[in-house]
Amino acid sequence: MCGICAGIGSENQIEKVVRGLKKLEYRGYDSCGLAYINETKNLEIVKCVGGTENLENRIDKTDFSNVVIGHTRWATHGTVCEENAHPHISFDGQFAIVHNGIVENFEELKKQVDVQLKSQTDTEVLVNLICKQSGTTLEKICNACQKVVGSFAIALIENGKDEIFFARRGSPLWIAADEKGVFAGSDISVFDKNFKKCFCLEDDEFAVASLKKVEFFEKNCKKIEKKSISVENVDFFDGFSDEQTFMLKEIKEQPIVLRKTCFNLFSSLDDAKICELKKFKKFHFVACGTAYHSCLMGCQFIKKFCKKQCEASVASEFRYADNVLSKNCLYVFVSQSGETADTIASARLVKDAGLSVMCVTNEPYCTLNSLADFVLPTFAGKEMAVASTKAYTAQVFSLLIFALRLGGETIQNTLKDFVQAFDCEFDVDKLCQLVLASQKVFFIGRGQDYVSSLEAALKLKEIAYINCLGMPAGELKHGTLALVDEKSLVVAISTQEKTKKKIESNILEVQARGGKVALISNLEHNVDVDLKLTLPNFEEFLMPIVSIVPLQLLAFEVCQRLGFDPDKPRNLAKSVTVE
């Protein structure tokens, strides 16, 4: 679950590759590194623990190289340390490699290569496996890749040579070529803004880039002609300003995102498409993490507005479950990145069964979209912070519009008024103080508010490292209430008239056990609480988009006050590209 980037060309590639790695840090930031051919044609390695800012401090600014490969890592095999950071070199110092993916049979291959390894990684085994094959460098790579079980996108350079070799199976790899040289990376955001065409390396394809050109090969080393792809509407995002954290910037962008979504979605969901999708009797949403919460919300909307059966599954469960797949069902895969391994595997499973796949994604050129019969784009723009905020509200809003259109509801004006009025200004100071003064935090709600409670808890865990729980309010007394005492804070979310009284009862039950209560609501409640955060009033089905914002801000504020980095929480990566 890492990012790779590589450049070869007439200009100095070191800075370009580091800049590319910065854009790939969403794939992991445990460590990073570069390998390059220096001016005396020797292989050099620079690597470090931590993000690219540490790498920049290690690089000699006077160094020049035409041939550079780089890597940003999320640890899979072995701890986070410099030895395990990529690039890895072969035992004879001849080859350096960067790798994204997992070599599943690395223990077996380790015995075969039989060399003293410096790291605990599967990647060091792979570079030695390549080194020990016979033939040209390309033949060595092709032969080694045949022996690998698992997934990989690799870039490899050889001591003394102006060439970069690429291979791929399972993990994404994009390559762009122009008169200045060849540039490659795990996604297309690594390319220059004005760049127009690129190649998507497919599974079991190989490429060899030299200073002037790139050539493609099949696994038997036979040359192939590949068609370039024109890319449009890519958010290349170039602003690495330190003024704000990405998370706060992205929370604040939500009003614009909703306006864009409202404006664009009515045109992408044209009548013909809606008519085609109406034939499905059931819906099954599949995703991971925050995107799964969007799915749960999507289910509520489908049931409410389309009166159709709908269920949601976590992708890592769906892919191994005994699913009863049906041609009457539309399978909807939701993902900000479109690169989440479990979500992709689940979509493949449905596709392989010959059934219909719809993808709701934020990245137009992602792997998930390549499997889709129908793509519903979200218009959140590049999301950099690991904690998903604007992508979540964009997903929820898109799924709401989708359900409304499918259910034949014509409420475009209500939505337009909503996006004009929606803002993100909430004072969460007191709520933040309550959280910091508590030992246990529970978020509770019913229906759509239950889903928001799950999302609120995930945000607080993810960036503030607070052990908290989101749960259905009605479930409290089935066990969890035993945990509630005077050191507990229960944050109750209430946006639905029909469950208002039920939430009030739950609040009283908590208070009877000495627990503190914060209530987040747009409704008139007849109950005394430690804190009431009043939400602006919109139609009930729009309230999940409103109520989540103060809870995103809460997680951000608590994180800041505890001195953690909201953009790069420990142990995580933005895009989970391995199982």
Ligand code: AGP
């Ligand atoms: C959200 O804050 C998380 N970082 C995480 O749960 C994320 O939503 C999940 O990994 C799914 O990612 P995707 O939307 O890119 O598929």
